[in-house]
Amino acid sequence: MKILGIETSCDETAAAVVEDGVKILSSEISSQVELHARYGGIVPEVASRQHILSIIPVISKTMNEAHIGWHGLDGIAVTNGPGLAGSLLVGTSVAKAIATVKELPLTSINHLEAHIYANWLSSQKPAFPLLCLIVSGGHSDLVLMRDHGDYTILGRTRDDAAGEAFDKAARILGLGYPGGPAIDREAVKGTASINLPRALLKGTCDFSFSGLKTALFRLVENGKINNTADAAASFQQAIVDVLVPKTIAAARQHCVKQILLSGGVAANRGLRQRLVKDSPIPVLIPEPILCTDNAAMVAACGFFHFQADKINGLNMDVIPGLKLS
Numbered sequence: 001m002k003i004l005g006i007e008t009s010c011d012e013t014a015a016a017v018v019e020d021g022v023k024i025l026s027s028e029i030s031s032q033v034e035l036h037a038r039y040g041g042i043v044p045e046v047a048s049r050q051h052i053l054s055i056i057p058v059i060s061k062t063m064n065e066a067h068i069g070w071h072g073l074d075g076i077a078v079t080n081g082p083g084l085a086g087s088l089l090v091g092t093s094v095a096k097a098i099a100t101v102k103e104l105p106l107t108s109i110n111h112l113e114a115h116i117y118a119n120w121l122s123s124q125k126p127a128f129p130l131l132c133l134i135v136s137g138g139h140s141d142l143v144l145m146r147d148h149g150d151y152t153i154l155g156r157t158r159d160d161a162a163g164e165a166f167d168k169a170a171r172i173l174g175l176g177y178p179g180g181p182a183i184d185r186e187a188v189k190g191t192a193s194i195n196l197p198r199a200l201l202k203g204t205c206d207f208s209f210s211g212l213k214t215a216l217f218r219l220v221e222n223g224k225i226n227n228t229a230d231a232a233a234s235f236q237q238a239i240v241d242v243l244v245p246k247t248i249a250a251a252r253q254h255c256v257k258q259i260l261l262s263g264g265v266a267a268n269r270g271l272r273q274r275l276v277k278d279s280p281i282p283v284l285i286p287e288p289i290l291c292t293d294n295a296a297m298v299a300a301c302g303f304f305h306f307q308a309d310k311i312n313g314l315n316m317d318v319i320p321g322l323k324l325s
Contacts, residue, residue, distance in 0.1 A: 001074045001306065002066075004098075005299025006059070008091030009083030009111045010137075011036060011047045013054040014295035017066035017073070021303030022120055026065035027296045029289075030054040037177045041167070048086030055094050062295075070102050077302020080108040081322030082138070088318035096314050107305040108312045109298050112139060112324045113151075115262040117304070118286040118297035126258055126284055131251040135243065135271070136263035137163035137180075140207045142250050143324065145260075148304045151324055154250055155205025162239055163265045165209035169235045172217050173228050183232045184268050190229025192237040194219070200242060205250050212238050236270045244274050251281050259283045266291040 002025065007014040016027035032050050036042050063070065078095035080088060092108075099106040116132050131154075132143040140157040160168070163180055170179030175186055197215050199208040216225075216235055225231045251259050259281050265271065267288040276283050290297060305311075 001303055002068060002072055003299040003302045003306070004059075004062070004073050004076045005109075005295035005297070005302055006055075006076065006078040006091045006095050007114070007293055007295040007298045008051045008055065008087045009079045009081070010087060010293060011042050011050075012293040013051050013058050014293060015055075015059045015062040016295035016299050017062060017068065018121070018296055018299035018303065021117070021300045022125070024121060024296050025068065026062045027294060028058045028062045028065070029294055030058050033178060040171060040177050042084075044084045044086055047084060048090055051087055051090035055090055059094070073102070073104055075105045075107065075302060075306050077107050077109050077298050077305065079111050079114060079298055080316060081319035082111055083320060085318060085320045088320065092316065092318055096316070100314065105306065105311045106314070106316065107302050107310050108316050109301050109305065110322055110324055112141065114297040114301045116143070116145065116260060117301035118262055118290040118294070119260045119284045120300050121290055121296055122284060122286055124284060126260060129254065129256045130258050130260050131247065131254060131256045132260045132262060133243065133247045134263045135162045135261070135265035137161060137167065139263065140209075140243070141324070142205045142247060144254055144256070149308060153324065154254075155207065155246070157207045157209065158201070159208050159210035160213060162207070162209060162243065163263070165213050165239060166265065168213050169216055169232075172213075172220050173225070173231055175228070175232070180265060180268065183236055184270070186229050186232035187236045187270060190227060190231070190233035192234045193230050194225070194234035196234050196238040198238055198241050200246075205246060207242060207246070209239060209242075236268070240271050240274050243271060244278055247275065248279050248281070251279070256281065261285045262291070264292045
């Protein structure tokens with residue numbers, strides 16, 4: 001079963017064809033990083049306009065590289081939330097048009113669920129029950145997954161998500177945009193020698209990184225940061241020191257077979273290395289290109305939606321604040 005995935009939830013225009021939810025036949029991503037770098041962050045109106053310019057060329061290139069033709073597709077999967085409303089509208093509108101013209105079934109995909117399914121594109125296949133740590137610019141969630149489509153939210157961020165904290169820290173330290181990769185690159189050059197707080201929120205699986213960000217800002221404001229690399233390394237370690245122990249504790253509590261790491265922050269080397277090193281439970285992590293926003297994960301998730309007969313009509317709408325449930 002070959003599924004065309006379309007992803008336009010934020011600032012990446014992506015399309016991919018995936019077979020049986022596990023094999024990538026083609027995958028294309030058009031990045032807007034340079035476009036938004038001049039503003040120091042994503043401008044929603046600019047993002048949606050760029051999606052309009054990029055989406056047809058990206059889909060055309062994806063289909064050409066898949067070498068199957070439109071007749072070879074079995075369905076279309078498209079992200080309809082959460083994300084930027086204008087960006088989501090571009091992807092869903094094009095998906096509906098293609099589904100109508102080519103007479104293909106359509107399924108809507110939760111962006112967070114898609115991130116989880118990036119792990120099905122790895123060489124080792126996940127085994128239920130699972131604990132998923134989803135860490136991105138807008139989310140830091142711990143999710144218990146007992147089967148396909150069976151999710152229990154164990155914990156969420158109470159303020160800044162991990163990715164958002166990295167972006168703000170990079171801005172504070174003058175490292176530029178996007179902040180996550182900038183912090184990751186700079187941290188390798190330094191040592192975690194600066195004392196920063198860890199909000200452990202004992203007794204819960206929730207996260208909080210707002211206080212950490214504020215603490216770094218105060219140190220910079222008072223001229224107490226002399227080495228940017230050390231500051232980046234210390235900030236990164238402070239986040240990892242919260243994410244990893246909480247994830248392992250939740251995994252033990254719920255007796256899961258594996259831990260899945262997903263989302264853009266899953267590309268962070270410090271987090272990847274530490275979780276694999278400290279966890280007594282097997283850890284699956286997609287390759288970095290599949291951690292950031294892409295359409296292969298959408299198509300993989302779409303396959304399992306179609307297997308469960310989750311098909312949408314053309315009245316399917318975008319839901320910018322869509323929750324995983």
